[in-house]
Each structure stands twice: as C-alpha cells, then as structure tokens.
Amino acid sequence: MADALPLTRTAAAPETAAAIRAAVRAATQMGDSRLAQTSDAAALHALLSDPLVFAPIYTLPRPLTPDSVSGFIDQHLAEREAGAGLLFVREGEGGEILGYSDVQVWPDWAAGELGGALHPSLHGKGTGGRGAAASFAWMFETLGLDLLCETAALTNVPTQRLLDGLGFRRMGEVTSVRPDGTTRASLVWEMTRAEWAARHGFG
Ligand SMILES: CC(C)(COP(=O)(O)OP(=O)(O)OC[C@H]1O[C@@H](n2cnc3c(N)ncnc32)[C@H](O)[C@@H]1OP(=O)(O)O)[C@@H](O)C(=O)NCCC(=O)NCCS
Numbered sequence: 001m002a003d004a005l006p007l008t009r010t011a012a013a014p015e016t017a018a019a020i021r022a023a024v025r026a027a028t029q030m031g032d033s034r035l036a037q038t039s040d041a042a043a044l045h046a047l048l049s050d051p052l053v054f055a056p057i058y059t060l061p062r063p064l065t066p067d068s069v070s071g072f073i074d075q076h077l078a079e080r081e082a083g084a085g086l087l088f089v090r091e092g093e094g095g096e097i098l099g100y101s102d103v104q105v106w107p108d109w110a111a112g113e114l115g116g117a118l119h120p121s122l123h124g125k126g127t128g129g130r131g132a133a134a135s136f137a138w139m140f141e142t143l144g145l146d147l148l149c150e151t152a153a154l155t156n157v158p159t160q161r162l163l164d165g166l167g168f169r170r171m172g173e174v175t176s177v178r179p180d181g182t183t184r185a186s187l188v189w190e191m192t193r194a195e196w197a198a199r200h201g202f203g
Contacts, residue, residue, distance in 0.1 A: 004174040005106075005113060006149035008190055012110035016144070020107040021083025023143045030142075031134050033088035033101055035080070040089055041070035043097045052120040056156045059102060059115055062180040076102070083107055098122065101135055103143075110146040112139050129162050133200070136166065136191070141202055146193045151176060151186035163189045167199045 012020070028035055036044060045066045048054050054064060061068035072087070079085025086103040101116040114135050118128050139145050150168060152159035164170075168189035176186040196202075 006109055006111040006147060007171050007188055008147060009109050012108055016110055017107040020110060020144050024080060024083040024086060024105055027086055030088045030101060030138050033090040036073045036087040036089045038070055038073050041066050041073060044089060045069040047097045047119060050120055053117045056153050058176045058178045058184045062178060111149055112145045113149050132162055133166055140193050140196055148191045150189045154185055154187060
C-alpha cells in the first residue's frame, strides 16, 4: 500500500473510526468470497503465480512463494484483528481458488481500497466488473466507509475501464511501493459514499 493513499483525507469522528474497525473485525464473508486462512496458501499461490494475475498487482509479496503467500495471509489476519484489512478468496467447486480480494482500510479517514484478481479463465467476461461493483457497495454499506481510493498500473486497461465505468474520479498519479521496496507508477481514482449512492444507489 502506498503511503500516499488515500489522496483525500477527511478525519473521521472517533466513534466512526471505531465502528469501522469493529465492522472489519466482524467480517467473515464478502459476497461469495470467504476469509482466507493460512491453509489456503498453496491454492492461493497457484492462482497468484500466473503472470496474468500477479504482474499488474504491486501489493503482492516478492518473491512469490507458498511461504510468502502464507505470510501474506497471516499479515491480513493480523490486519483484521487491528480492524484495518481483510483478505477474501473465492473457491471453485474443486477447492481451487478462482479469485481473491484484498481490502485495505484507513479507519481514521473512513476510507478503503480494494485490490484483487480473478483466475485468467474468467477474465474479460464481465465477472470482475460485477464483482468489483458488489464489493465496493459492501465496503460502503457493511464497513461504513465514506471514501474508496483505487489504483491501477498505467498499462492495466481492464482495471482502468472498470473504475472509469463505475464512475470513479481520476485523481492523478502516485508512486506505489511494492513490499520489496521497488516502485511502480499508479493512476489513482476516488469515489465518495455520496457519489456512489447518487450513481448506483444502495441495496
Ligand atoms: C482486473 C480484473 C479483476 C477485471 O476483471 P474482468 O472480469 O477481466 O473484467 P471485465 O470483463 O469485467 O471488464 C472490465 C472492463 O475492462 C475491459 N476489458 C476486459 N479485458 C480487456 C482487455 N484485455 N483489454 C482491454 N479492455 C479489457 C472490459 O471491456 C470492461 O470495460 P467496459 O466496461 O468499458 O467494456 C481481471 O482482469 C484481473 O484479475 N486482472 C489481473 C489482476 C489485476 O489487474 N487486478 C487489478 C489491480 S489490483
């Protein structure tokens, strides 16, 4: 996660921040995805190790190994306890992992970011767009966030189209820092709860 995010920082009331942390700690499911557990490391590594999955994502561990993916899951379980992050996986019928969602939350700004990926066999069929819209609505409604802040690599056209299509506002560019300290230029988008409600409604 880049320290530069979110770009817009409106201090949340202490009780709002506390309610967001409590909602993160209570979360077990987001749509048809469940919380990732350490025992998912091998299956999640299998999904992530395809370059069509990992290449556009700056938040994944490097090098990407079953052990580093296990650490990535454990880090998110600790973030969940702190009320600041969640990692969800969507399981296929055979136990394979078809997608994951990485929810990062800044409770003091009532803001959050969603990252993730789908198995390449599902790309380009509208699944990501529908899933992202449902997840963004869940972050506003269930976590009680007021702002979503999203990034995408300059070359990541599907994610750019997805965010533009949902009405996120382009906010410029930041330098994202990967866990190994290397950097990547990222485009940034934001969407407030009021903007989401006006465009998509809730419920
Ligand atoms: C990003 C991702 C979740 C999007 O899911 P998806 O199911 O492939 O996307 P959709 O089919 O819903 O398409 C979203 C938009 O991208 C467009 N798109 C999809 N594939 C495209 C491609 N190869 N080239 C150009 N545009 C493409 C779609 O037309 C749609 O735009 P539109 O609504 O303006 O028509 C998925 O591609 C993925 O997992 N990518 C790898 C990881 C990644 O980039 N994660 C996001 C960064 S954290």
